[in-house]
Amino acid sequence: MRKVIVSASTEYAVLIGRGLLAQLGTEVAKRIRPCKAAVITDTTVEKLYAEQAEQSLAAAGFTTCRFSYPAGEGSKHIGTLSDMLEFLAEQEITRQDIIIALGGGVAGDMAGFAAAVYQRGIRFVQVPTTFLAAVDSSVGGKTAIDLRAGKNMAGAFYQPQLVLCDVDTLDTLPEEIFADGIAETLKYGVIGDAKLFAETASGDFREKLEEIIETCVKMKRDIVNEDEFDTGLRQLLNLGHTLGHSIEKNSNFTLSHGHAVAIGMHLIAKVAERRGLAEKGLAETIRQALLHNNLPTSTSYTAEEIAAGVLKDKKRRGGEISFVLPTKIGHCEIVKIPTEEVLDLVRTALA
Ligand SMILES: NC(=O)c1ccc[n+]([C@@H]2O[C@H](COP(=O)([O-])OP(=O)(O)OC[C@H]3O[C@@H](n4cnc5c(N)ncnc54)[C@H](O)[C@@H]3O)[C@@H](O)[C@H]2O)c1
Numbered sequence: 001m002r003k004v005i006v007s008a009s010t011e012y013a014v015l016i017g018r019g020l021l022a023q024l025g026t027e028v029a030k031r032i033r034p035c036k037a038a039v040i041t042d043t044t045v046e047k048l049y050a051e052q053a054e055q056s057l058a059a060a061g062f063t064t065c066r067f068s069y070p071a072g073e074g075s076k077h078i079g080t081l082s083d084m085l086e087f088l089a090e091q092e093i094t095r096q097d098i099i100i101a102l103g104g105g106v107a108g109d110m111a112g113f114a115a116a117v118y119q120r121g122i123r124f125v126q127v128p129t130t131f132l133a134a135v136d137s138s139v140g141g142k143t144a145i146d147l148r149a150g151k152n153m154a155g156a157f158y159q160p161q162l163v164l165c166d167v168d169t170l171d172t173l174p175e176e177i178f179a180d181g182i183a184e185t186l187k188y189g190v191i192g193d194a195k196l197f198a199e200t201a202s203g204d205f206r207e208k209l210e211e212i213i214e215t216c217v218k219m220k221r222d223i224v225n226e227d228e229f230d231t232g233l234r235q236l237l238n239l240g241h242t243l244g245h246s247i248e249k250n251s252n253f254t255l256s257h258g259h260a261v262a263i264g265m266h267l268i269a270k271v272a273e274r275r276g277l278a279e280k281g282l283a284e285t286i287r288q289a290l291l292h293n294n295l296p297t298s299t300s301y302t303a304e305e306i307a308a309g310v311l312k313d314k315k316r317r318g319g320e321i322s323f324v325l326p327t328k329i330g331h332c333e334i335v336k337i338p339t340e341e342v343l344d345l346v347r348t349a350l351a
Pocket residue numbers: 042043044045048071072073076103104105106107109129130132133136137138139140141142143151152169170171172173174177180256257258
């Protein structure tokens with residue numbers, strides 16, 4: 001088992017290994033005295049892993065209850081959050097009890113947000129079951145729901161007590177959903193690790209998933225430890241997201257997050273190259289890496305449609321929006337762009 005310690009406002013371990021779900025109860029019990037554990041999951045993950053998780057918790061002395069919502073990004077809204085909070089109250093979950101977020105990034109983001117606001121904050125544990133959640137969303141404490149206006153528009157920074165990643169659970173992922181995690185892994189490579197990028201780009205990493213997850217988690221740990229609340233350095237983790245989130249929203253959240261980020265990463269690399277900031281050929285290198293992993297690289301939305309979403313980005317401060325521009329594989333810069341230049345930037349990205 002690999003172990004990474006995150007030292008943000010809460011200090012916690014990220015455990016990565018095979019067969020770990022069976023140890024969920026004992027690992028939680030090492031940190032939290034047995035109490036009620038509300039397992040929050042989606043309808044797909046529920047069928048696959050809820051019983052095993054609950055049995056492990058029960059064997060360690062926890063009393064469990066379960067809330068499940070229809071799988072997918074379409075559930076990541078205030079209605080589901082409201083039902084979740086009512087469920088916690090009906091089950092008489094108190095401040096000494098815990099939430100277990102069992103699933104992908106949607107489960108983690110929503111259950112984490114519920115944990116942050118229910119009775120003004122109860123403890124929670126992340127149990128990621130998608131590759132995307134393993135390498136990225138389960139760590140760092142960003143929790144959120146989508147609003148009609150856009151992605152993750154309401155949320156909180158709220159750290160878990162533990163992240164337990166059983167790599168065996170990734171075996172049941174359909175390839176398309178696994179690829180969402182590849183997009184975020186390539187992102188980590190472009191931000192700061194050329195070796196990780198090359199390994200992931202080649203598609204030749206399935207035998208060393210634990211190592212890949214640990215590499216991403218360590219990079220995220222270093223960034224979050226320094227800038228938990230996203231005021232500077234952490235914005236690097238938004239590479240590809242400023243355009244990607246808008247594309248996701250334009251699709252009415254039918255295009256997955258990872259696929260939208262893939263497109264966003266390629267498009268923003270084109271911008272960086274055309275502005276003379278990036279090495280020649282960078283955008284094509286990124287495009288090939290994405291295509292090799294069956295990820296999309298372009299969109300049919302218009303510049304006007306994409307720019308409208310970009311202007312709502314959380315990195316906007318008054319008349320400027322920060323964009324993450326890659327300069328080469330392994331290095332990015334945060335550049336402030338005036339809002340009146342955003343449409344031009346998007347046009348460059350699509351050209
Ligand atoms: N908080 C963060 O730092 C952060 C980082 C990246 C992404 N996100 C968010 O994460 C979300 C995307 O996460 P996701 O791609 O995991 O989506 P998801 O949670 O919707 O999971 C994708 C699909 O995979 C299914 N699934 C999950 N685990 C499975 C398994 N082991 N076997 C078979 N099927 C399984 C789910 O039921 C779902 O249908 C987005 O909302 C995004 O905004 C958050």
